[in-house]
Amino acid sequence: MAKPLHPTPMLDELEKGPWPSFITGIKRLAKENDMAVDLLGQLEHSYETRMGYWKGGTLGVVGYGGGIIPRFSEIKNPDGSYKFPDAGEFHTLRVMPPAGMHYDTGTLRKLCDIWQKHGSGLIALHGQSGDIMFQGASSENVQKAFDEFNELGFDLGGAGPALRTSASCVGQARCEMSCFDEAKAHKLVINKFLDDLHRPALPYKFKFKFSGCPNDCTNAIQRSDFATIGTWRDNIRTDEAMAKKWVAKNGVTKLVNEVISMCPSRAIQLKDAGAVTQGDHISSVKVSDSQALEIDNKNCVRCMHCINVMTGGLQIGKDVGVTILIGGKSVLKIGATMGSVIVPFMPLKTEEDYEKYLDLAQRVMDFFAENALEHERTGEMIDRIGLANFLEGIEVDIDPNMINRPRMNPYTNMAGWDEEVAKAEGRKAAS
Amino acid sequence: MAQPQVRKPVEGFFDNKKFLHPKFVANYGNWKCHDRPRPGVLHHVAHSGDEVWTVKCGTQRQMDHYTIRKLCDIVDQYAEGFMRFTIRSNCEIAVSSAAKVEPLIKALEDAGFPVGGTGNSVSMVAHTQGWLHCDIPGTDASGVVKSMMDHLIDEFKHERMPNRVKLSTSCCEINCGGQADIAVVVQYTKPPKINHDLVSAICERPTVVARCPVAAIRPTIVNGKPSLEVDERKCVCCGACYPPCPPMQINDPSSNKIAIWVGGKNSNARSKPTFHKLVAAGLPNNAPRWPEVNAAVGKILKAYQADGRAWERMSDWIDRIGWPAFFEKTGLPFTKYMIDDWRGGRVNLNASTHIRF
Numbered sequence: 104m105a106k107p108l109h110p111t112p113m114l115d116e117l118e119k120g121p122w123p124s125f126i127t128g129i130k131r132l133a134k135e136n137d138m139a140v141d142l143l144g145q146l147e148h149s150y151e152t153r154m155g156y157w158k159g160g161t162l163g164v165v166g167y168g169g170g171i172i173p174r175f176s177e178i179k180n181p182d183g184s185y186k187f188p189d190a191g192e193f194h195t196l197r198v199m200p201p202a203g204m205h206y207d208t209g210t211l212r213k214l215c216d217i218w219q220k221h222g223s224g225l226i227a228l229h230g231q232s233g234d235i236m237f238q239g240a241s242s243e244n245v246q247k248a249f250d251e252f253n254e255l256g257f258d259l260g261g262a263g264p265a266l267r268t269s270a271s272c273v274g275q276a277r278c279e280m281s282c283f284d285e286a287k288a289h290k291l292v293i294n295k296f297l298d299d300l301h302r303p304a305l306p307y308k309f310k311f312k313f314s315g316c317p318n319d320c321t322n323a324i325q326r327s328d329f330a331t332i333g334t335w336r337d338n339i340r341t342d343e344a345m346a347k348k349w350v351a352k353n354g355v356t357k358l359v360n361e362v363i364s365m366c367p368s369r370a371i372q373l374k375d376a377g378a379v380t381q382g383d384h385i386s387s388v389k390v391s392d393s394q395a396l397e398i399d400n401k402n403c404v405r406c407m408h409c410i411n412v413m414t415g416g417l418q419i420g421k422d423v424g425v426t427i428l429i430g431g432k433s434v435l436k437i438g439a440t441m442g443s444v445i446v447p448f449m450p451l452k453t454e455e456d457y458e459k460y461l462d463l464a465q466r467v468m469d470f471f472a473e474n475a476l477e478h479e480r481t482g483e484m485i486d487r488i489g490l491a492n493f494l495e496g497i498e499v500d501i502d503p504n505m506i507n508r509p510r511m512n513p514y515t516n517m518a519g520w521d522e523e524v525a526k527a528e529g530r531k532a533a534s
Numbered sequence: 535m536a537q538p539q540v541r542k543p544v545e546g547f548f549d550n551k552k553f554l555h556p557k558f559v560a561n562y563g564n565w566k567c568h569d570r571p572r573p574g575v576l577h578h579v580a581h582s583g584d585e586v587w588t589v590k591c592g593t594q595r596q597m598d599h600y601t602i603r604k605l606c607d608i609v610d611q612y613a614e615g616f617m618r619f620t621i622r623s624n625c626e627i628a629v630s631s632a633a634k635v636e637p638l639i640k641a642l643e644d645a646g647f648p649v650g651g652t653g654n655s656v657s658m659v660a661h662t663q664g665w666l667h668c669d670i671p672g673t674d675a676s677g678v679v680k681s682m683m684d685h686l687i688d689e690f691k692h693e694r695m696p697n698r699v700k701l702s703t704s705c706c707e708i709n710c711g712g713q714a715d716i717a718v719v720v721q722y723t724k725p726p727k728i729n730h731d732l733v734s735a736i737c738e739r740p741t742v743v744a745r746c747p748v749a750a751i752r753p754t755i756v757n758g759k760p761s762l763e764v765d766e767r768k769c770v771c772c773g774a775c776y777p778p779c780p781p782m783q784i785n786d787p788s789s790n791k792i793a794i795w796v797g798g799k800n801s802n803a804r805s806k807p808t809f810h811k812l813v814a815a816g817l818p819n820n821a822p823r824w825p826e827v828n829a830a831v832g833k834i835l836k837a838y839q840a841d842g843r844a845w846e847r848m849s850d851w852i853d854r855i856g857w858p859a860f861f862e863k864t865g866l867p868f869t870k871y872m873i874d875d876w877r878g879g880r881v882n883l884n885a886s887t888h889i890r891f
Contacts, residue, residue, distance in 0.1 A: 116822040117677055120684030123646055125676050128598035149665035150821045153787035159669045165540050201550040204619040208606035215599035224599045228619050231710050238667055253543050276558040277578055279565035286550045293547040317802035324807050325713050325800050361844050367804050408803045415567025434709050435774055436747045439809050
């Protein structure tokens with residue numbers, strides 16, 4: 104039995120209503136855990152005064168420079184002692200979940216056991232970078248909890264100016280849209296850069312994210328410095344039985360309004376079944392005895408919309424790989440920026456493909472480490488130095504897929520024009 | 535004296551295969567299609583002919599271990615021992631027979647886990663740590679989200695929006711909650727209050743000066759001590775100086791407000807990814823239930839639900855009808871603060887005669 108609860112009239116309001124209540128959960132913990140009792144006390148004080156009362160600090164586990172988020176309470180008695188002493192130290196351990204956030208119940212229970220024993224029992228599944236966040240350990244227990252998590256095979260995630268924990272989507276495990284083995288790429292990247300993950304020495308944070316297709320379920324373009332997103336180069340595959348079934352159920356009106364009209368590059372047409380164009384880049388599928396869909400794959404931008412709507416009837420191609428976009432980040436300091444295309448297509452099937460992919464990641468990380476200013480994200484660095492200089496630094500050739508449109512101002516010195524034309528012709532000849 | 539024994543950590547990231555449902559392992563990379571037999575349930579079919587049903591339920595994200603154990607009990611009793619979580623803290627539980635779906639749904643709902651969040655529904659809110667655990671929060675995301683989801687639970691359980699709706703909540707302008715169809719984000723309205731006695735002891739002044747996006751911070755001497763000053767005419771009240779220098783207190787219970795942003799979309803489906811845009815601000819940070827935020831989010835969702843066409847995300851809908859119609863249909867006031875004056879912001883002005891009358 105723990106000590107009695109502090110009165111929490113404001114938090115009690117959050118026990119009402121049908122959605123699962125985190126307050127009810129913390130109260131369950133507070134029946135046997137004094138940290139949870141004082142956490143509720145501190146949180147009620149925050150709700151009353153509308154202010155936060157945690158400060159950071161320096162705390163770690165042996166051998167690591169990051170992964171622990173120290174939190175000390177700032178609510179003190181006049182003598183300087185903690186007003187909520189059992190939550191005076193309430194540190195978080197960031198732990199990397201399995202790729203795709205897949206678990207078996209046995210493992211989850213063991214994680215719960217460890218946190219019940221060494222911490223407050225409060226666990227966030229998951230934090231915004233994708234960590235399991237074990238919230239609420241005393242300074243003394245941080246190492247003990249980590250040792251047990253680590254014995255179970257789990258490792259800490261990133262914090263500070265370091266490689267951060269990555270996220271990958273549900274992926275090949277359960278998704279027909281997946282164009283590469285997200286979990287494999289995720290694992291290889293983390294293991295290659297473990298030192299940058301555990302011992303923060305980069306200019307600022309660096310995040311990889313892995314989405315199996317352009318639906319981008321991990322929000323890689325907007326939330327990661329290095330986004331790896333599955334795509335394909337060949338034609339959309341079709342399944343006549345499923346396409347016909349879709350149209351039989353939904354009708355031609357929906358086919359026109361919800362599939363054909365919504366194609367962003369107008370690459371789909373409805374045709375009389377006998378009038379479908381033949382060609383290497385045409386996918387076609389009969390949707391009824393008299394009509395067929397015709398897709399011009401040369402003009403398809405792989406947005407996923409038609410495949411999302413007619414799942415099964417239309418399917419991703421077979422020549423799959425990834426597009427890599429670099430420079431996504433949130434607001435600080437120049438405003439949010441998205442990753443932009445650095446590699447339009449890279450196959451990711453053979454071990455050699457993975458080696459090339461990891462080499463590129465290494466070059467990007469090295470260039471970032473050497474050239475970014477303190478507290479500057481990759482996207483901000485590219486903003487400062489220009490994409491062309493960044494590409495030269497990471498030894499990637501320019502490609503018109505990297506831009507929305509060419510520049511609209513004359514403010515650059517183009518004295519090297521002839522040399523650049525020669526390079527462009529060289530690239531053309533080599534491809 | 536013997537040194538205490540130090541355990542050397544085993545560094546590295548493991549293979550996830552042992553955490554996968556056996557059908558996921560057997561059909562890895564070989565799925566064909568999926569459909570949704572009912573809201574909250576996905577049905578995947580593999581090229582091998584194998585089928586898997588996934589039941590999706592919402593959670594409170596900040597979970598006590600009892601809640602996680604309860605989920606595990608249900609998964610063991612009514613499913614097959616495997617589950618995963620989405621980035622919006624929904625739990626997805628796989629079973630290999632259709633007959634197990636309804637009993638699993640009943641067990642989850644009886645235990646208080648709402649089943650839904652699939653397809654064109656409103657999913658759970660991606661959110662930040664807030665007063666519960668963050669060192670710089672302006673509000674408590676968990677509380678805002680709990681009160682929002684209490685209002686939106688029917689839209690979580692049903693698929694009756696034009697397309698999926700993703701929400702986020704962030705406790706400061708850094709926006710760790712991320713981009714979303716509707717994002718609820720703290721907005722500061724006053725420059726930081728500086729405790730000059732502490733700056734020199736706690737803050738690395740050049741670092742703080744460098745953090746300011748509008749170069750409004752200068753080194754100075756106050757009462758004989760090195761400190762910092764803010765040019766309040768330049769200050770945009772973003773709070774960027776506060777994390778590296780806590781004596782520059784940005785949070786203020788009387789001036790912290792909440793803003794709402796709409797139309798963020800990360801998927802490449804149809805239109806290219808886009809960031810969310812400001813549509814409301816000045817909402818009170820009204821703990822513990824944030825009724826004004828809920829009212830504004832409700833208005834936006836209602837207008838989108840009534841007028842959006844099938845498959846249009848919030849941003850697609852607004853692209854079609856235009857911003858004047860958005861403000862008209864939602865009843866939200868259009869103010870000068872929505873006119874972008876940040877660097878490059880003129881690209882967001884209407885440089886055309888494209889006007890809907």
